[in-house]
Amino acid sequence: MSRWALAIAAFAAALAVPAAAPAPAAEVLKLAPAKLDPKLAYLLVRLGKRDEKVWNLVSFYRYDPEAQDLRGKGRAKSNPVPKGEDKAALVLAKPFLAEEGNFRTYLVVVTPGRWVIASSPTTSFSLGSWQFDAKAGEITDVGTLYMGAENGSSIWPKLAEIHSAPDIEKRAYTVADALLVEPATAATPVPAALAALPRRPAGFLPAPRFGNHSGQMINAALPLAGGTSP
Amino acid sequence: MRIGRMAAIAFLLAGVPAAAADDEEDPDYFFFHKPGVSKEAALADWEECRDLASAVEPPRGPSIYTPNVAGAAAAGLVQGFIRAGQRRHMGDAAFRKCFQVKGYGRYGLTKEEGKLLYSGDWKVMREKLADKASGPAPAQPVLVP
Numbered sequence: 001m002s003r004w005a006l007a008i009a010a011f012a013a014a015l016a017v018p019a020a021a022p023a024p025a026a027e028v029l030k031l032a033p034a035k036l037d038p039k040l041a042y043l044l045v046r047l048g049k050r051d052e053k054v055w056n057l058v059s060f061y062r063y064d065p066e067a068q069d070l071r072g073k074g075r076a077k078s079n080p081v082p083k084g085e086d087k088a089a090l091v092l093a094k095p096f097l098a099e100e101g102n103f104r105t106y107l108v109v110v111t112p113g114r115w116v117i118a119s120s121p122t123t124s125f126s127l128g129s130w131q132f133d134a135k136a137g138e139i140t141d142v143g144t145l146y147m148g149a150e151n152g153s154s155i156w157p158k159l160a161e162i163h164s165a166p167d168i169e170k171r172a173y174t175v176a177d178a179l180l181v182e183p184a185t186a187a188t189p190v191p192a193a194l195a196a197l198p199r200r201p202a203g204f205l206p207a208p209r210f211g212n213h214s215g216q217m218i219n220a221a222l223p224l225a226g227g228t229s230p
Numbered sequence: 231m232r233i234g235r236m237a238a239i240a241f242l243l244a245g246v247p248a249a250a251a252d253d254e255e256d257p258d259y260f261f262f263h264k265p266g267v268s269k270e271a272a273l274a275d276w277e278e279c280r281d282l283a284s285a286v287e288p289p290r291g292p293s294i295y296t297p298n299v300a301g302a303a304a305a306g307l308v309q310g311f312i313r314a315g316q317r318r319h320m321g322d323a324a325f326r327k328c329f330q331v332k333g334y335g336r337y338g339l340t341k342e343e344g345k346l347l348y349s350g351d352w353k354v355m356r357e358k359l360a361d362k363a364s365g366p367a368p369a370q371p372v373l374v375p
Contacts, residue, residue, distance in 0.1 A: 215287035
């Protein structure tokens with residue numbers, strides 16, 4: 001089985017629990033809305049390609065900053081997401097709002113609240129990630145996410161320079177992904193159809209830890225581009 | 231063969247059977263050390279890394295079509311062995327990543343030292359591992375994480 005097939009299988013397995021839950025799945029929009037629902041939050045996400053041929057995937061999860069875990073799980077088991085709210089959001093290769101070069105732009109409708117960047121196709125960022133608030137009635141610009149295996153295979157220079165030990169790289173399924181978050185700035189491109197809608201950059205805070213509830217490889221996100229470590 | 235190391239990792243990953251591996255370059259046994267870390271902090275780090283690494287599960291592959299019960303049982307057995315091996319390797323890598331992120335160095339041990347360190351039940355073992363992690367600076371060179 002190819003490494004990518006393994007990654008897809010791992011990601012599907014990782015999301016098996018959220019998918020079976022009664023809470024509605026967050027919706028990734030195919031088209032930009034004319035106006036925003038004041039009761040809902042919107043995540044604007046740009047994903048860099050995983051490698052020359054494959055688009056990336058990312059999951060977000062509701063986060064309990066006090067318990068330092070995913071809501072309803074592990075240390076935050078007593079703080080589940082209420083029925084009817086989104087507890088996870090999965091951004092797959094499709095649908096997307098826009099594609100330019102090695103980037104795709106996504107708009108995800110979610111329940112307002114505290115969210116964390118939880119996992120890539122192969123890796124849970126349980127050892128440190130980034131949390132942020134998604135507020136109702138506005139677009140939270142999560143910036144650009146770059147993810148790739150720590151074996152020099154990434155097309156992104158900052159990720160390609162990261163390697164694992166030779167015995168780990170020998171088995172592709174033991175190589176963790178790196179995650180680099182590039183926060184949105186005034187220069188970050190926004191699809192024209194979203195330009196007039198209320199939007200603010202995500203206020204990232206370190207999410208020091210959470211359990212490996214997806215059973216994936218583990219890692220910590222890299223420091224924010226130009227910022228601090230989670 | 232790295233039977234010793236795999237046995238140690240298998241012990242840490244509760245429920246995973248020990249078996250052989252084939253990495254000749256990497257030492258069979260190793261430990262983690264961090265300058266200035268307290269024993270209490272090292273204990274907590276060991277518990278957390280064990281918790282995260284033991285949750286790792288290999289991805290599930292596509293099911294194999296088998297025409298009869300015996301064939302299905304054989305295929306299941308083979309897949310079980312493959313998955314157990316994958317889980318050991320993933321758990322090993324996850325442990326190392328966890329301690330790397332937490333700022334620990336990895337150091338090799340002789341077979342005899344390793345067997346001594348990775349012996350006893352978890353309560354006994356974790357005390358020895360935390361002592362090693364918070365003890366004197368190792369004389370041996372640090373390994374690639």
